[in-house]
Amino acid sequence: MKLLKLIFILILFIDLKVYADKNDQLLTQGKALYNQHCVMCHGASGAGDGPVGSNLSKKIPPFKKYSDKQIIDILNGGKRDVMPDYRTTLTAEQKEAIAKYINSL
Template structure:
């Protein structure tokens, strides 16, 4: 019996050592991926998205170092955004420039900016009235995102872009509209939040439904490509 107990404890100790060892290996690999991703970011992304990732580059670029944004997207989302780009905008597709390994390293670097995970309260079903959504959009969103989601330089994302519509879920659009993105022009819109707009959940759902009716475009006005 004593030998069995000793053997049992030895197995536990060995298991702990293996787990700690695997954890160290994972941490090391992740650190290597982040370091490699930083080099790729500085070479390919910094000019638009900025040195700190807050969209402060000389050319128009989304703020990636943003806790609201990072809490709404998965690593797969980030991978697809970079790989396929946004056709017709200054965000090119990198599938022919970077390997999948490079893309994963770049995602690891961007994800390392996330220091908290924000939980959002969103409707279970996002299906609204697109007619009312268009009215609300024209009142509150058109000034930055342009007519029919065409976008404006350093003001608002091109919502009618085919890649945006394909790789962005209704939930992600709803969250961004309702909660905004801190430290950017995109303030919160949901009623009771500290934003200039005070829209109901239904209004925001209607806006998302309207955005889904936009005709996907592959080309964006040339002024969107200018710094």
């Protein structure tokens, strides 16, 4: 019985390690993509104070806490006359990575 518990704990630990590694990879990828596609308007911290965003006639509001799905929906649809549609520009994994990074800010 003790052996089964030990095996279960080891499996759980390995699963958590794999999840943490995948999450770290997504955050790293998300940061790079955010810096490539988003930082110029939204700024480094998501405050809407990027070099382009601060010069728009309509102020970009700071990021709120949205779910990853809500952020992906925004990336897919863009914002009329302000933010481009990234539906075909970014892959599903890239949009997921950006969403995770935004929620880590």
